[in-house]
Amino acid sequence: MNIRKSLFSVILLFLFFPLYAQWSAGGKVGLNGSTVHFPDGGAELDSKYCMGLNGGFFAQYHFNPYFSLQAELLYMKNGYKLKDWIYEYENIDEVPSDMDIALHYLEIPLLAKFTHKTGLDLQLGPQIGFLLKRRLRYGEEVQPQELMGKKQPIDFSPVFGAGYEANNGLLLDFRYLLGLTSVYKDVAGFQNRTFYISLGYKFDL
Template sequence: MKKVLITTVIVVLGLSNVNAQEIKFGAKAGVNVAYISGDNIEDIDPITDFNFGFLAEISISEKFSFQPELMYSGQGSEVNLKYLNIPLMGKYYMTKGLSLEAGPQIGFLLSAKNDDTDVKDVFNTIDLGLNFGVGYKLNNGLNFGARYNLGLSDINDVDDVSDKNRNEVFQLSVGYFFF
């Protein structure tokens, strides 16, 4: 996990030197509606949890920017999964303030609990996903986002079980760019 975080910082710093017109740093928080999809998943209700973290927006041109994030995210269903996610979002500004965004995400499982029982050992520690969303940024730094995370990797880590399951998460967030 240390290597991934170091690599992410190096990428962000490296991209900031590639004709970046402006870099803004901020924080955001919001609500998740999360569920697990895949094999043998019937009658499992989605959960509502929260997300929060830090982000940077690196302007590449007037229409394009790159937004790496470091986010804590509550996911799962009846099993409560907590992740440290690193989304790497490309943003296209359709008009001033309004952007479409997409990009890959890597997640690191921090904890997994069913009621109060630790079940982390039956889940993979790495979760890969793809994000799609829309955002709106005001001139004063306040910003709003709606995002869908499609899990790409099997979250199960149980021998002799062929079920394949993945995370899916809808997120609403509000944030602020400090500088």
């Protein structure tokens, strides 16, 4: 009898589930505050957060009013700053100067979203980033790429955060990116650490 009830419940689920399931899409834009996790022994570095922009598009599939999956295609500018850093390299004066590392990514998050009836939601999932461009500024000068070591083309990160979706389609997201991959291919540590906030709009398809 229990088997019949279970089978009947599964059949009902497949019959009525498509009645709710729907797609939505939209765009967003926002700000980042980023730095990196320095390797062991780097705790004494005078690191500052680097501000940047994020923006792009997303598609969301709603399984029911409370659970959905969301895929995004975002541009994000990450990086970090060091105050009064001495860069020991040929042809560079060994005097303290500020160093600014900028890392430009194409990011693809895939997030599970758990939404409360109030519009508040929790978000969790993986994010993969593809490095588009990087830049090292030491003092007032932009330095050549070889000073940054071997380029790390891909960045893997778990992402988690919270958001709010209004009935009119406006949304606000606040997330934290916890990088697992060093931004330098030949150096351990230096994983991205980024807070980012986005304001967007979505519509049903």
